[in-house]
Amino acid sequence: xxxxPIFVNLTDKDCLVVGAGSxxxxxxxxxxxxxxxxxxxxxxxxxxxxMAALLAxxxxxxxxxxxxDEDVDGxxxxxxxxxxxELNWRISNICKARGILCNIVDQxxxxxxIVPAVVQKGDLTLAVSTGGSSPALAKKIxxxxxxxxxxxxxxxxxxxxxxxxxxxxxxxxxxHNTALFRDIVASELMDCLEARDExxxxxxxxxxxxxxxxxxxxxxLDGLF
Numbered sequence: 001x002x003x004x005p006i007f008v009n010l011t012d013k014d015c016l017v018v019g020a021g022s023x024x025x026x027x028x029x030x031x032x033x034x035x036x037x038x039x040x041x042x043x044x045x046x047x048x049x050x051m052a053a054l055l056a057x058x059x060x061x062x063x064x065x066x067x068x069d070e071d072v073d074g075x076x077x078x079x080x081x082x083x084x085x086e087l088n089w090r091i092s093n094i095c096k097a098r099g100i101l102c103n104i105v106d107q108x109x110x111x112x113x114i115v116p117a118v119v120q121k122g123d124l125t126l127a128v129s130t131g132g133s134s135p136a137l138a139k140k141i142x143x144x145x146x147x148x149x150x151x152x153x154x155x156x157x158x159x160x161x162x163x164x165x166x167x168x169x170x171x172x173x174x175x176h177n178t179a180l181f182r183d184i185v186a187s188e189l190m191d192c193l194e195a196r197d198e199x200x201x202x203x204x205x206x207x208x209x210x211x212x213x214x215x216x217x218x219x220x221l222d223g224l225f
Contacts, residue, residue, distance in 0.1 A: 003114060003131060008101075010036035013076035017041045018067050018091060023105055024081035025050040027115075031079075032057050040075075042067050069094055081105040108132030117142035122154020123161070152193040155224050159193075160184075162220045166213045184208050198225040 013036045017028050020043040031039050041062045072078055078100055080091045092110040095102035104110035116127035117138040126145050128138045192201035205217050
């Protein structure tokens with residue numbers, strides 16, 4: 001199986017999680033971090049201590065009962081984390097028939113999508129997948145990436161997000177903007193953020209930015225050093 005990599009926007013989307021054990025709770029937390037409209041959690045057991053910490057989060061509903069086929073109605077994504085093989089297949093088949101994205105935890109043969117190992121540094125998201133062949137290797141690679149990509153990558157993206165609208169607002173065209181952004185990325189600015197060298201960072205920006213934008217360096221760097 002060769003999966004098509006994709007990042008999904010869950011805003012205004014309704015999600016379902018069946019099973020709220022320790023793994024299920026991690027999946028629920030990850031969904032809530034992406035701010036969907038709602039997450040319905042269904043489990044025959046009362047909420048665990050791990051689940052209790054999530055119950056106050058907006059959009060979450062927990063129902064202590066058995067799964068019903070109607071629970072998938074209107075859902076954008078369904079995740080099942082149960083130890084009931086028959087139930088997992090049932091959920092998988094219902095979602096397949098209705099065209100709903102479905103993940104059965106650690107059982108890729110039942111999934112329409114699998115969840116990668118993720119590294120998050122601010123707005124930088126790195127996803128690692130082994131196609132379901134070795135989640136353990138994916139986790140090891142994730143740990144290696146965590147060590148390599150420090151928090152300064154997130155800071156760099158904050159800077160670029162602030163800078164981008166000012167540059168685009170000049171109306172100088174795609175070729176000019178592309179070259180400018182590539183030059184900034186290729187500069188030593190990232191190293192300055194890692195070394196906390198604000199003086200050098202200011203000099204680099206001043207040497208690259210058009211005069212109309214250079215006056216906004218204080219605004220672009222605010223809080224990054």
